[in-house]
Amino acid sequence: MRRSLLALTAVGVMTVGSLAACGGNDDKTGSGTTKEPKIGVILPDSKSSARWETADRKYLEAAFKAAGIKADIQNAQNDKAAFQTIADQMITNGATVLMIVNLDSGTGKAVIDKARQQGVATIDYDRLTLGGGAQYYVSFDNEAVGKLQGQGLVDCLTKKNVTKPVIAELNGSPTDNNATLFKNGYDSILKPKYDSGEYVKGPDESVPDWDNATGGTMFEQMLTRQKGKIDGVLAANDGLGNAAITILKKNKLNGKVPVTGQDATVQGLQNILAGDQCMTVYKAVKKEADNAAALAIALAKGEKKETGKTVKDPTTQKDVPAILLDPQAITFANVKDVVADGYVTKAELCTAEFAAKCAEAGIS
Numbered sequence: 001m002r003r004s005l006l007a008l009t010a011v012g013v014m015t016v017g018s019l020a021a022c023g024g025n026d027d028k029t030g031s032g033t034t035k036e037p038k039i040g041v042i043l044p045d046s047k048s049s050a051r052w053e054t055a056d057r058k059y060l061e062a063a064f065k066a067a068g069i070k071a072d073i074q075n076a077q078n079d080k081a082a083f084q085t086i087a088d089q090m091i092t093n094g095a096t097v098l099m100i101v102n103l104d105s106g107t108g109k110a111v112i113d114k115a116r117q118q119g120v121a122t123i124d125y126d127r128l129t130l131g132g133g134a135q136y137y138v139s140f141d142n143e144a145v146g147k148l149q150g151q152g153l154v155d156c157l158t159k160k161n162v163t164k165p166v167i168a169e170l171n172g173s174p175t176d177n178n179a180t181l182f183k184n185g186y187d188s189i190l191k192p193k194y195d196s197g198e199y200v201k202g203p204d205e206s207v208p209d210w211d212n213a214t215g216g217t218m219f220e221q222m223l224t225r226q227k228g229k230i231d232g233v234l235a236a237n238d239g240l241g242n243a244a245i246t247i248l249k250k251n252k253l254n255g256k257v258p259v260t261g262q263d264a265t266v267q268g269l270q271n272i273l274a275g276d277q278c279m280t281v282y283k284a285v286k287k288e289a290d291n292a293a294a295l296a297i298a299l300a301k302g303e304k305k306e307t308g309k310t311v312k313d314p315t316t317q318k319d320v321p322a323i324l325l326d327p328q329a330i331t332f333a334n335v336k337d338v339v340a341d342g343y344v345t346k347a348e349l350c351t352a353e354f355a356a357k358c359a360e361a362g363i364s
Helices: 051-067 080-092 105-117 142-159 177-196 212-225 238-250 266-274 285-300 332-340 352-360
Strands: 038-043 070-075 097-100 121-125 136-140 166-171 200-206 232-235 280-282 310-312 319-325 328-330
Touching: 038 051, 038 080, 038 285, 051 070, 051 285, 070 080, 080 097, 080 105, 097 105, 097 285, 105 121, 121 285, 136 142, 136 285, 142 177, 142 232, 142 280, 142 328, 166 177, 166 212, 166 238, 177 200, 200 212, 212 238, 232 238, 238 266, 266 280, 266 332, 266 352, 285 319, 328 332
Parallel strands: 038 070, 038 097, 097 121, 121 136, 136 319, 166 200, 166 232
Antiparallel strands: 280 328, 310 319
């Protein structure tokens, strides 16, 4: 693993392994339990991003197995009714901790409320449930993710010497608080350029449920309305980035129009190698999963933990104990870092079509 990735640390946050026990909390969840430790995890889907099944599930399962803790990991596949049914089953089957990646804050809050009523400790994983009141939140610094995307697009446009570029923003789901934070981050980079007239603000739309097919349709409509005049695409993740790239290919504009992404998926990295995507954001999911698993294991054993940092729930204005990890910008120059970190393998990434580009990128 490269030293730069080893250096990834939580922003002002201690890792879970070094968290200090914190007593004196009256909440019946997470302390003094005599039930057999059992952890339930609900993942959101497998369509919006490959990471949930290829990375998060794998790393969480490994952490729970190593600790000898029973765990049930299920995927709601973007079905809100299924999400609630899975939660009910996990609670009924004796979960002492419930870790969720919400589909939206309303559904997430209903699940957290029910868990609390049954004395089950709760963790928001990756996405904060607004108004939900989960006991802990484990994620990345999502505004920092957006800032990396915004700066990445600026850097790519600068290299291409584009003057007064028209920017299209293809945002994530309007019901996902992370999408809001990503947008806050990249708009903080792009808005000053819009205001100064250096850049031109073009279409700016959010994609329901992070649906890539919908995102592709929306981007095609954007391009048509603009009569092909889009010079840069701020796509909120690799899936939406690829949806935009597919439309750009149809119009023979791929590689000419910089496109951003996020998640460092195999597809996103291959798009970078091909020159069709200018950057992505790598979030060391193993680090996120390991921190969340360690916290869940502690709670399952009846321990309270102090994270040393909080985030404010904008709905309740309450502080939620949080662990926030640092993201990393990835371009052609450092795609090899993601492979070196073990997040994707050379075999997955460097198929025959991309073998020469992998060699050029220093992937060995």
